[in-house]
Amino acid sequence: MLNQFTISELTARLASREVSARDATQACLDQVARVDGRLHAFISHNPADALAQAEAADREIAAGVTKPLLGVPIAIKDVLAVKNQPLNCASKILGDFISPYDATVIEKLKAAGAIVFGRLNMDEFAMGSSTENSAFGLTRNPWDMTCIPGGSSGGSAAAVAADECIASLGSDTGGSIRQPAALCGCVGLKPTYGRVSRYGLVAFASSLDQIGPFTKDVRDSATLLGVLSGLDPRDSTSVPQPVPDYTKSLTGDIRGLKLGLPKEYMIGGLAPEVKAAVDAAVKKFQELGAEIVEISLPHTDYAVATYYIIATAEASANLARFDGIRYGARVDGADPIELYSRTRGAGFGPEVKRRIILGTYVLSSGYHDAYYLHAQKVRTLIRNDFLKAFEHVDAIVTPTTPTAAFKAGEKSDDPLQMYLSDIFTISCNLAGICGVSVPCGFTQNPRLPLGLQLLGKPFGEESLLRLAHAYEQSTPWHKEKPAI
């Protein structure tokens, strides 16, 4: 089953001509055809285009060309621009939009030889934690079809877990890579803010958004991060930090590294099975030679409230561009104001409307200082908690989520409960640091994957991946596949 390969397994076999890119791509397309009617990880995909790219890759391989991702099929969250492909952000408001250009990360994937295919389902405009807020219908969890895959990058996680692609890209504003990766049993990395260019990523909350990979193991995550990272003049928040070969940091040797265990993360709502899995992971890190240090992140309890002010404020401004004038769907009106209002009222789904209203409110005259400015100050406290902790530890270990995947429909009528499911992942974006989720076990009945979150210093991806890799390689979890 070629579609089950990791990037490193596939590229080795492509290089030795044991398999062709066409066969690997066909295997992914066959898997999509077999399972996606039930799973619905993809909003759309173009098999002929994917196969044409694969054949071009095979010709390059035959000519002796070497590139890090040559012939590797990688699927894309529906929030990233891929030239001449649809871009909907899982919303009705973009109508039949076709991207006129490639996002920087897509340019980089193509330059590295990847086969870029498919539009992966998500919560509309990346707003949600379950992929239930999609105008194209919900995605299911490959481990249990009655459960959600997490969100907002639920399609990206489900497609990797179900071997419909070799790897995928998603975006993470408050946990939208790490949380679905945890709930679907794959590896999800949110790079440090500024590590990866956001050019061509439809903006949700510009100071929090970051693009990252979903992969079947940590080595692939390191490989993809190396391809995606780097300064981009088209994103003024990208950083001119050199891009190392992240796979070189995967030495397996973590002796002497210090891991912080924040006492505030062992909260009441934490499921006993999650706590047991994290405790076991901490023991494993100790066996591997890491030192565990109890730390405190005293403002943890304020992160969700801070996030839902800052993220919605930024979203309300960013989503102002969807007004029915230059692109997307339009509902006519007698004057421009009526046209905007009708277009937006008809085009946005309930969660997006909720966040636009909340964000507009916290920025509105008389409330700006009380909500938005106040939240930005609390953000400073949250960031300082982390920077202080990182004076003493190399990384921080936490659960990725308080529970395993929940049932579809369980939280969809209670937005606040849905927001609170992001409690462990949100601080990372507010602080602008990096984080990764790796599989760390399963619940008993039903058998659902659990994720361990490691948080690293700004631009500390090398230590982060070294720790994640050492843990992964000493545990069996990442090798298990859902029966789908």
Next chain:
Amino acid sequence: MASAEIDVKYVAHLARLALTPEEEKKLSAQLGNILGYIEKLRELDVSSVEPTAHATPMVNVTRADEIRPSLPHEEALRNAPKQAGGLFVVPKIVE
């Protein structure tokens, strides 16, 4: 909580977002609940704390002010809901 009295109709007007009366009612209740939760930030004294707008270490990023290749005209118009004569068509703004 006082904040539960969010005037959804007014805020929706600011956001240029047409809502049905049912949506207004539902949003009002949900946002009251969320704002009630957000009130917990008031517990913190932040009077001496500087705000964080973003976490990038970059400041004042500039580039040379020069003409560079950009999207061709017809490409930029390709996704327009209504166009004519190489322009976006909009409702009349000025009488």
